[in-house]
Amino acid sequence: MPPPRSIQRARxxxxxxxxxxxxxxxxxxxxxxxxxxxxxxALRKRRDVRQxxxxxxxxxxxxxxxxxxxxxxxxxxxxxxxxRPKMAVPGRLHRIPVVYDGPxxxxxxxxxxxxxxxxxxxxxxxxxxxxxxxxxxxxxYLGPLPEELELPRRHxxxxxxxxxxxxxxxxxxxxxxxxxxxxxHLIGRSSVRLFLPDSDPPSLFRAGDRVKFFAARAMP
Amino acid sequence: xxxxxxxxxxxxxGNSPQExxxxxxxxxxxxxxxAPCLIAITGADFEPRVNGAPAPMWTGVFLxxxxxxxxxxxxxxxxxxxxxxGGFEGDRWLGSRSTSxxxxxxxxxxxxLAAGDALANASERPAxxxxxxxxxxxxxxxxxxxxxxxxxxxxxxxxDPEGRRLLFSALFxxxxxxxxxxxxxxxxxxATSGEELLSFGLVAGAVQVPRSGQPILLMADHQTAGGxxxxxxxISASMHVAAQLxxxxxxxxxxxxxxxxxxxxxxxxxxxxxxxxV
Numbered sequence: 001m002p003p004p005r006s007i008q009r010a011r012x013x014x015x016x017x018x019x020x021x022x023x024x025x026x027x028x029x030x031x032x033x034x035x036x037x038x039x040x041x042a043l044r045k046r047r048d049v050r051q052x053x054x055x056x057x058x059x060x061x062x063x064x065x066x067x068x069x070x071x072x073x074x075x076x077x078x079x080x081x082x083x084r085p086k087m088a089v090p091g092r093l094h095r096i097p098v099v100y101d102g103p104x105x106x107x108x109x110x111x112x113x114x115x116x117x118x119x120x121x122x123x124x125x126x127x128x129x130x131x132x133x134x135x136x137x138x139x140x141y142l143g144p145l146p147e148e149l150e151l152p153r154r155h156x157x158x159x160x161x162x163x164x165x166x167x168x169x170x171x172x173x174x175x176x177x178x179x180x181x182x183x184x185h186l187i188g189r190s191s192v193r194l195f196l197p198d199s200d201p202p203s204l205f206r207a208g209d210r211v212k213f214f215a216a217r218a219m220p
Numbered sequence: 221x222x223x224x225x226x227x228x229x230x231x232x233x234g235n236s237p238q239e240x241x242x243x244x245x246x247x248x249x250x251x252x253x254x255a256p257c258l259i260a261i262t263g264a265d266f267e268p269r270v271n272g273a274p275a276p277m278w279t280g281v282f283l284x285x286x287x288x289x290x291x292x293x294x295x296x297x298x299x300x301x302x303x304x305x306g307g308f309e310g311d312r313w314l315g316s317r318s319t320s321x322x323x324x325x326x327x328x329x330x331x332x333l334a335a336g337d338a339l340a341n342a343s344e345r346p347a348x349x350x351x352x353x354x355x356x357x358x359x360x361x362x363x364x365x366x367x368x369x370x371x372x373x374x375x376x377x378x379x380d381p382e383g384r385r386l387l388f389s390a391l392f393x394x395x396x397x398x399x400x401x402x403x404x405x406x407x408x409x410x411a412t413s414g415e416e417l418l419s420f421g422l423v424a425g426a427v428q429v430p431r432s433g434q435p436i437l438l439m440a441d442h443q444t445a446g447g448x449x450x451x452x453x454x455i456s457a458s459m460h461v462a463a464q465l466x467x468x469x470x471x472x473x474x475x476x477x478x479x480x481x482x483x484x485x486x487x488x489x490x491x492x493x494x495x496x497x498v
Contacts, residue, residue, distance in 0.1 A: 013374035016453035017481035019423045021374045028418060053421030055445060060421025065456075065485060070478055132419060134445030137323055141419060141445075170416070178322065197323045202314070 010039075010081035012074035018065050022077045025057045028144055028171055032057040033131050034088045035081070037207050042080050048073065054207055056131050056141070091130065091209035096175070097216035098124075098166050102186035104154075108168070111151055120215055122146045123187065128173060130209040138177030138195030140205035145171045157183035164189050166213070177203075191219045221299050221400060221440045221463035224361060224488055225263030229303035231495035232260035232280045234349040239307030239342060240317035240327070244300045246466065248291025249333065251302075253283035257341075258305035258349040264297025264363070264464055279354035297363045297464035305349045307342035317342075320441070359491040363464045366471040368437075368454045371478060373427065375449035378412040386410060387427075387451055388475045392435065396467045400441040403465065409433030412449045419447040425454035425462070427473070437462060457484035 011023040022039070025032045036054040043052035043059065048067035053060045063073050100120045109116045128142040135141075145168055153169045158181060161167070165176045167184035176182060177194035194204045205211065227237035242249070248266040261268045261277050268275040269290050275281055283289065291300075310317035310327040319327030328337060376384060392407035410433045422428075426438045428448040437454065439462065452473055454462055465471060 014371050014453070014478060015374065015423045015450065016371055016425050017455045017457075017478055017485060019453075021420060021450075023374070023420075026418065053444065055420030056418035058418075058420045060423065062423065065482060132445060134419070134421065135443050195323070197313070197325050202323075 010078050012070065012077060014070050015060065019060060019062045020070050020073065020077075021058055021060055022074075022081070023058045024081060028056060028131075030129055030144075033129070034208070035085050038085050038088070039077070039081055043077070046076070053134070054132060088208070091206065093127070093210045093212065094205065095212050095214060096190055096192050098188040098190050098213045099216055099219055100166075100188040102166065102188045104185040105187045108149075108151065108185050108187055112148065114148065119149065119187065122149050123168070123173070124213045124215055128211045128213075130205045130207055130211065131172075132207050133201075133203050133205055136178055136180050137197070138203050138205075140174060140194070140203070140209075140211075141172055142174050142211055143172045145173050147171075151185060153183040154185060157181055161186065162189075164191060166190055189219065222263045222301065222460045223463075224460035224492070225299070225301040225463075226303075227492055228278065228355055228495060229260040229262040229301040230307070231492060232262070232278070232353055232355070233258050233303040233305045234280070235303060235305065235307050237492070239303065240310045242302040242308065242333070242339075244291075244302065246294060246298060248300055248302075249289075250291075251289040251339075253285055253287045253289070254338075255285055257283050258351055259283055259289070260303045261300060262303075262355075263300040265295040266300050267292030267295060268300075276354065278360055280349070280351045282349075282351040298466040299463055304339075304341065309340040309342045322441075353495065355491065355495060359494065361460055361464075363461060366461065366465065366469060367458075367474050368462055368471055369458045369476040369481065369484065370425075370427065370452040370454045370473045371481060372475065373450035373452045375412070375414075375417070376451045378414045378449045379410055379429075379451055380413070383410045383412070384451075387435075388473050391470045391472050394465050394467050394469045394471065395434075398465075398467050400439055402436050402438045402442055403462075405435045405437060405471075407434075410435060410451065412451070414449070417447045417449060419445045422446050422450070423453060425456070425459055426450045427452040427454065439463065455481035455484065457481060457488050460488075 013021045015021050040052040040054040040059045043049045051062040109119045131141045133140045161176045161182035163179050165186045166188035167186050169184040196202050226241050230237050230239045313325035324330035386408045390408050392405040395404045395406050397404040410429050412429050428436045430448045
């Protein structure tokens with residue numbers, strides 16, 4: 001079956017003179033993300049492309065301005081994006097133990113009108129998808145989060161979130177790999193090492209991987 | 221940060237343009253030559269001196285063993301590049317000798333240089349070197365002109381017409397929150413509309429507008445993904461000027477076309493080509 005027409009069109013926007021943003025859609029959607037990852041992979045094989053990075057539903061393409069223009073590469077991207085996507089290979093599955101004792105857990109439960117136990121049960125239920133890796137080294141955007149856990153970000157972000165914090169915001173969840181400022185709600189902790197500076201790629205999670213959390217009593 | 225100065229310094233020292241150089245922010249180091257070497261200093265002007273006498277910038281300079289390279293005050297710019305013939309040795313990480321402080325990798329074991337460090341040559345036999353070659357004054361960047369040329373970004377329509385007018389006309393000031401990741405700018409608040417964006421891959425030069433309305437200009441060590449609207453992207457041929465801005469400096473964005481960006485990029489390439497292969 002051909003993909004719905006709405007996701008066949010790629011919208012091309014310049015990002016300066018040596019990059020462009022190809023938008024495939026604007027929804028948090030596994031099928032769109034699979035297409036973005038596939039398109040980035042196809043673009044990386046081109047000689048005029050220096051790097052292609054898949055976002056949730058877009059691809060950021062760094063190109064060689066001596067070999068390509070926004071127009072020439074944009075036309076090629078539209079042709080590639082219109083092709084039927086290959087069957088996606090299922091990503092690796094990671095099982096991650098979490099101690100659910102985050103500083104925001106009680107507040108999150110109250111705001112959602114759920115018990116703490118129900119929040120934990122909902123968070124461990126899905127197998128999450130790694131939509132993209134980026135922001136800071138080792139960070140992976142995971143989702144979709146169950147609807148009953150959906151909350152806007154904190155009004156005032158924390159100036160420093162400890163590494164290993166398991167957090168939720170909107171329809172997303174993630175683990176802070178390094179201490180950074182952050183506005184997500186902290187519901188737990190994990191001792192898993194996400195940023196692996198001496199590995200290639202230097203991140204445990206890769207776009208398209210799957211992640212299953214389970215509740216642990218203490219940090220292993 | 222300033223890739224033009226970095227490449228020019230390498231070419232003047234007889235290197236290929238991608239060898240490691242020292243990036244000196246806001247002031248320069250005191251260096252002692254332990255072996256004869258050819259060096260070049262480019263970028264910001266921190267009053268370089270060899271054995272106390274003023275040393276020319278954008279010029280290949282021979283140092284004999286025992287010569288001292290020192291710097292005075294900051295005359296212009298924010299970052300000077302120092303290259304040495306044969307290049308500086310350093311740890312490689314992700315295919316580069318650049319230092320990542322956050323990761324603690326690359327360069328001098330992932331850290332800034334400290335007094336007492338010994339810097340080695342990357343290659344044992346430096347290419348035949350000629351001192352005195354220089355980049356002609358007319359081809360050196362004018363770092364005092366803080367006009368950053370920029371192409372409208374993917375989300376420029378999230379600004380209302382007044383916001384778009386302000387973006388490409390108002391003066392912005394580099395705030396104290398300015399480092400190799402990016403510069404938070406102070407100036408008129410730019411109001412954006414629309415729903416939160418899904419995160420996407422970012423580039424150096426992107427001008428992001430968070431909900432505060434105070435834009436952030438992303439620089440060399442920028443985060444790789446983000447979800448704030450990108451209302452403009454500074455062109456590659458203006459990024460060396462952006463790299464020389466310090467907190468308190470004012471700048472303005474000038475809207476240009478991709479064709480003009482390309483023309484200016486080729487001009488910079490041609491200037492470097494006068495120093496050898498690029």
